[in-house]
Amino acid sequence: QLMGQLLGMKEKEKKLASYLEIEHCVIISGDVDEQSKLHEEMGRAAVEALDFLLPEGTNIIAVMGGTTMAEVANQMNETLSRKRKLMFVPARGGLGESVDIQANSISALMAQKTGGENRVLYVPEQVSVETYKPLLQEPGIKKTLKLVDDANCVLYGIGDAKLMAERRGMNEEVLALIETKAAVGEAYGEFYNQSGGVVYKIPRIGLQSDKLADIASVMVVAGGKSKAKAIEAHIKKAPRHTWLITDEGAANEILTGI
Ligand code: BG6
Numbered sequence: 001q002l003m004g005q006l007l008g009m010k011e012k013e014k015k016l017a018s019y020l021e022i023e024h025c026v027i028i029s030g031d032v033d034e035q036s037k038l039h040e041e042m043g044r045a046a047v048e049a050l051d052f053l054l055p056e057g058t059n060i061i062a063v064m065g066g067t068t069m070a071e072v073a074n075q076m077n078e079t080l081s082r083k084r085k086l087m088f089v090p091a092r093g094g095l096g097e098s099v100d101i102q103a104n105s106i107s108a109l110m111a112q113k114t115g116g117e118n119r120v121l122y123v124p125e126q127v128s129v130e131t132y133k134p135l136l137q138e139p140g141i142k143k144t145l146k147l148v149d150d151a152n153c154v155l156y157g158i159g160d161a162k163l164m165a166e167r168r169g170m171n172e173e174v175l176a177l178i179e180t181k182a183a184v185g186e187a188y189g190e191f192y193n194q195s196g197g198v199v200y201k202i203p204r205i206g207l208q209s210d211k212l213a214d215i216a217s218v219m220v221v222a223g224g225k226s227k228a229k230a231i232e233a234h235i236k237k238a239p240r241h242t243w244l245i246t247d248e249g250a251a252n253e254i255l256t257g258i
Contacts, residue, residue: 022242031249033224043075063089064127064156065103076113086116092206093123096168125161153217185230224246
């Protein structure tokens with residue numbers, strides 16, 4: 001019976017990948033919205049997938065923030081650095097999240113868990129372009145940004161638009177915009193609608209979503225029925241070689257729509 005279930009899940013993974021037009025999907029059973037514990041399993045699945053995907057030798061991994069990514073970090077261990085030298089960098093500057101789920105902290109935790117290295121990217125929040133432009137000339141910031149540019153892997157999460165706008169304490173104006181423009185999801189500081197069109201973008205330095213196509217390994221980790229719309233819309237614009245690690249809650253919701 002277990003075999004049958006496993007085969008069933010493999011079928012579903014194939015179906016989802018082919019519908020979303022990406023290389024591969026991993027679906028864990030259950031729905032993280034209903035059982036928060038399942039985040040651990042989704043994290044573990046992401047780490048396993050990474051171990052399969054990453055080449056031997058030096059790897060530069062750019063990571064984003066969020067609670068899902070924090071759980072991926074938690075599940076990492078030294079197995080990942082067997083035959084590999086890992087360098088973790090935050091993909092973008094801070095995005096107004098609480099410290100433990102910021103990309104800086106997550107990449108540091110990943111380095112700690114795997115015995116790899118990390119670099120930080122500290123750029124102040126909510127500053128004008130005039131203020132942060134000169135920061136780009138700082139040697140420390142330049143070095144980290146160069147690493148982000150050279151990353152061969154990017155690891156990130158996807159959020160529900162409204163939730164993310166609120167969590168990041170965005171102002172009334174932006175909240176209203178997100179509502180009227182019917183944004184469904186957020187990734188890379190970009191709020192996008194059902195067709196994946198960007199309706200608002202938090203201007204930040206670091207990796208931009210249009211660079212994904214040039215990165216060898218692209219992995220998204222996001223689950224829960226509540227994120228189904230956000231996942232589907234985002235993946236419409238994602239490069240074909242993207243891997244999606246998700247759960248049945250999101251997968252079933254996306255697949256019933258077809
Ligand atoms: C943010 C990322 O920190 O986390 C976003 O920058 C992502 O790209 C979000 O949308 C997802 O958060 P969570 O907590 O739902 O995993």
